[in-house]
Amino acid sequence: MEILIIAVAGLLVIAAGNQLAPRVGVASPLLLLALGAGVGFLPFVSAIELDPDIVLEVVLPPLLFSTAVSMPVMDFRRELRAVAALAVGLVAVSATIIGLVVHAVMPTIALPWAIALGAVLSPTDAVAITVARGSGVSQRIITILEGEGLFNDATALILLSSATAAGIAHSADALQPAALVSGFLTSLALALAIGWAVGEGSIRVRSRITNPTADTVVSFTIPFLASLPTDYLGGSGLVAAVVAGLVISFRRPRLLPPAHRQTAQQNWRTIELILEGGIFLFMGLQAYGIVQDVVDGGFGLRAAVLLAAGTGALAVLVRVAFVAPLLVWLRRVRRRHRQHLEEERQRLERFETRLEQARDIDDELLAKHGLSAEQWHQAVTGWRDRLERGQRRQRRRGADLDYFTADPLGPREGAVIVWAGMRGAVTLAAAQTLPLTTPNRPFLLLVALLVASGSLVIQGLTLGGVIRLVRPRMASRTADDAERERLLRLLGDAATSRHADALTPAEARELAIETIRVQRHALLDARDEGLFSSSSLEYALERLDAKEILLTTAE
Missing domain, CATH: 1.20.1530.20 (Na+/H+ antiporter like fold)
Structure with missing residues (x-):
């Protein structure tokens, strides 16, 4: 007691x-x-x-x-x-x-x-x-x-x-x-x-x-x-x-x-x-x-x-x-990273140029190297994936430098x-x-x-x-407000492909929930690349969560 x-x-x-x-x-x-x-x-x-x-x-x-x-x-x-x-x-x-x-x-x-x-x-x-x-x-x-x-x-x-x-x-x-x-x-x-x-x-x-x-x-x-x-x-x-x-x-x-x-x-x-x-x-x-x-x-x-x-x-x-x-x-x-980022950007540009040139290779040159068109296409696809990974990494590093x-x-x-x-x-x-x-x-x-x-x-x-x-x-409250506006535009773009023409109320609600989830994935992809501040991301995520909870609890 x-x-x-x-x-x-x-x-x-x-x-x-x-x-x-x-x-x-x-x-x-x-x-x-x-x-x-x-x-x-x-x-x-x-x-x-x-x-x-x-x-x-x-x-x-x-x-x-x-x-x-x-x-x-x-x-x-x-x-x-x-x-x-x-x-x-x-x-x-x-x-x-x-x-x-x-x-x-x-x-x-x-x-x-x-x-x-x-x-x-x-x-x-x-x-x-x-x-x-x-x-x-x-x-x-x-x-x-x-x-x-x-x-x-x-x-x-x-x-x-x-x-x-x-x-x-x-x-x-x-x-x-x-x-x-x-x-x-x-x-x-x-x-x-x-x-x-x-x-x-x-x-x-x-x-x-x-x-x-x-x-x-x-x-x-x-x-x-x-x-x-x-x-x-x-x-x-x-x-x-x-x-x-x-x-x-x-x-x-x-x-x-x-x-x-x-x-x-x-x-x-x-x-x-x-x-x-x-x-x-x-x-x-x-x-x-x-x-x-x-x-x-x-x-x-x-x-x-x-x-x-x-x-x-x-x-x-x-x-x-x-x-x-x-x-x-x-x-x-930070200064060294800025220099390295510029060097990486130049390397990626050169790599992208060579990749564009590789697309136009003729069959005679492929035969000379013992490659089929399918093999070459697979190789180019792999290089394209590698380029995209490098570009995502560069965007994230650039966002980090902007943050600092x-x-x-x-x-x-x-x-x-x-x-x-x-x-x-x-x-x-x-x-x-x-x-x-x-x-x-x-x-x-x-x-x-x-x-x-x-x-x-x-x-x-x-x-x-x-x-x-x-x-x-x-x-800075002003900077946060401006960034939130950009973030809301991103969410709007993520939802542009979703249409609700001639749908029943239940179907419209399911489509709205699916749209919110698409927007959330776009938001989290932006987070992974560091494109927005954590406070703005949290603000947008809370808004999406509130909307989804409201829709999922509706009769």
Whole structure:
């Protein structure tokens, strides 16, 4: 009964927090964090400690899966370089630098445990990005931040595991670069393989389910079907859940009926609201217990606060030093790609010219080479298919370059990427996985809590001011409207061959549904070539889905 009362109270607090947040001008995660901390410090509330396995194995897989399903795969593919650099390179660099500085400042913390703390503090939180999502910045920034938050947990947890093993063994052998790289690649390979297999298999199974509610129930199992076996085999279960989500995000518009997608999306939004709100609420509730452990152990609150402030500031400085050259490198890559695209265009033009000439070859020349007209026709058809594939690839690369050119990342955007990279509940959950025998464990937990909560509060509350100060490129409503008009014309062209002359109402309805499906295929083909922005594609897809649902539910 007590657990049920707590659960009901928690749900009501989460709902109230999300309702009140816009009115007080604070993001709901920050409000729930403050509410949790306030309740936790009440004298009649006992200390609360949430099992970290619940966060890492129960809460985070569906949360990250839901975020991945909602992420446009086209945008993620385009930002893969930036995401990989931040999720792997920045985490490794941050963990190492923070660990070295912590060990130098507090020699009583051995280097392996200092690096373990650095690994805990390094990754940003994909859930915490909800603070930045409503700020109006460009979709490129949101995609990079979300992608980083989805994948950097794997790097951090591998570093944490290796540092913990080194600390227990009193040896730094587990922190050798070769061992870390090998462990990371093995973990990533397992996650990619299992995540892809689960995503591809589950979407095919769901395509055969006729009941939208049953389909939604199956979707609830997917993040765990991906994460549990991956964790058991030694891979990153969180990354596996993310990969499964990305596969489903890409495949579901072609394979799942609109009613299934809409039902699943609505239910997943509710699940996401509960889990996201709960994780920040419990993060605040645990504050009292962690502080009390530090006081009881005589570790010193002042030292923890000072170390948290120093490491938090250091993490931001390292992020600045990493993001600045990263943006320069990305601009150089874009220039090289523009040059390669022009070279490829010229090669395709030469190939097309030779192909046109090949059509006019005479029978005498064919006989000289021992070829029949049928064989030559098959060869020309194969070359034509090859040319069309090359032209599609060139159109997609050209669309990618247009995407980068229309929304470049300069110093202003880099400042937002730096400041919006907040720590969150993953930091505290990862810190709580430290063994109970870890030296100064309560002290390290408090530092992790202070850095995570301080990052959320300070960066979250000031992000809007930073955006107004640096004035980055914002999402353009005018450009979106113009693109949507072009997209609607594309849909109109796809439907021009469908006529409804002299049809019964039932036949007209079936023809209308078939027309919508033809339009959807044209829309998804345009998506695969990157011809429109993800926001415009989503807008058009939602319109088509609404029309089809209306027609299929009509009497």
